[in-house]
Amino acid sequence: MSSKKRLQTVRNSINEIDEKIIELMAKRTQLAPEIATLKFSLDMDIMDSSREKDVYAKTREISKKYDFDSEIAIEVMKILIEQNKKLQLKQLEKLKLESKPISKSNLKSE
Numbered sequence: 001m002s003s004k005k006r007l008q009t010v011r012n013s014i015n016e017i018d019e020k021i022i023e024l025m026a027k028r029t030q031l032a033p034e035i036a037t038l039k040f041s042l043d044m045d046i047m048d049s050s051r052e053k054d055v056y057a058k059t060r061e062i063s064k065k066y067d068f069d070s071e072i073a074i075e076v077m078k079i080l081i082e083q084n085k086k087l088q089l090k091q092l093e094k095l096k097l098e099s100k101p102i103s104k105s106n107l108k109s110e
């Protein structure tokens, strides 16, 4: 195969992998509202530093398994966790508003 053709083949592989990476990041992120709802019903905080430590430990382990730079993997996980917490906070605000009883003063027109 010519180098030019091989380059196109490798780029096609990268395109497919990029789509998978983004699909998986989206799937992880889409779990945020459900986690927030569960934590709300369990009266738990959004932030769980012990769980985050576990996620980072697991990230190091998986990086090692695939011979990937764990510091890079950790940076990506940090971004995903931050995004997750932001979306959980949004969901929590929504749940709080929904569960708030409507006070009489809110209903008065004057």
Ligand SMILES: O=C(O)C(=O)C[C@]1(C(=O)O)C=C[C@@H](O)C=C1
Pocket: 035, 046, 047, 048, 049, 051, 052, 055, 080, 081, 082, 084, 085
């Ligand atoms: O596992 C949880 O409790 C989550 O809320 C998910 C998650 C994460 O994105 O991995 C997000 C926030 C917490 O601080 C810990 C972990």
